[in-house]
Amino acid sequence: MGDILNFQDIIKKSIVNLEAFRTVSYIDVVYGLGASFLIGMFIYWIYRKTYRGVVYSYNYNVSFVLMTMITALIIMTISTNIVLSLGMVGALSIVRFRSAVKDPLDIVYMFWAVSAGIASGAKLYPIAILGSALIGLTLVFLSRKKLKEQPFLLIIRHDERAQQGVKEKLRRMDYRLKSKTVRNEFTELTVEIRLRDDNTAFVNELNDLEGVQDVALVNYTGDYAQ
Structure with a gap:
């Protein structure tokens, strides 16, 4: 039976394998980053196509492209050596992101x-693309x-003269x-339609x-008005 390697032997062997960087395949690097870039641009296009907010953030959308490429680069790097893998995990564990994500769908992206970056970095291109x-x-x-059907907030500010007319208008709508x-001067109604x-x-x-002073119609997502 061959010798059983313990964890210390694996670490020593991994350190010796740092020489593998001298024989790194630049073609694989180009393929990996190229695939991650194309998939990142696809994510960019889908996000812009399906965005339903009021203020579109170009910088936020571009970050998906860079996130895909950076993740692929990290996976290609740590897959060559276990020591680098442990070091990368320790380095990334101290990173803290404090940007508030208002839309839960942004987390999905x-x-x-x-x-997609992990799959591209691991050379699993069919999984990443499909x-x-x-x-x-x-x-x-x-x-x-x-x-097909979107919720809105209808805000009506009126005085006593418009009270009956507003009620009649609202009866015609599902609100x-x-x-x-x-x-003292007015009544403000907020209804969902x-x-x-x-x-x-x-x-x-x-x-x-x-008697109606002003009327506002605002797109409503259920959690906050946009």
Whole structure:
């Protein structure tokens, strides 16, 4: 039977294998980074295509491309030596990200970029390409399905003269009362409605009522207004 290697022997052998960097395959590096770049650009395109917020962040979207390439580079580096793997894990464990992520879907894109980078760095190109294609198609499908009916917040500020007219207008719509603020001069109503198209003529009709001071229609995601 051959000698059984313990953990210390594995570490020593791994240190000796640092010489493997002299024979690194530059073609594999180019393929890995090239594949991660193309997949990152695909993620970039899908994010821009399916973005439904108000303020689009170009820098945030570009970070997905760089995240995919950097992850692939890390995987290609640590796969050559166990010592580098342990050192990289220790180095990355002290990194702290404090940027607030408002949309939970943005976290999905982050995991997608990291996963595609890992697969590209490990030379699992079919998994990276096919998996990214299926994820992208799923996101496009779900985003288009969402567009069929979107929730909005309708904010109406009026006085006593418009109270009856506003009630009659709201009866024609499927709405849910979110808040009602009553003051000496006016009443402010916030209701949730759902629209299937871009027909917002009712906003002008409400605004034309006598006693209505202003009307606002805001896209609503369920957690915060955009």
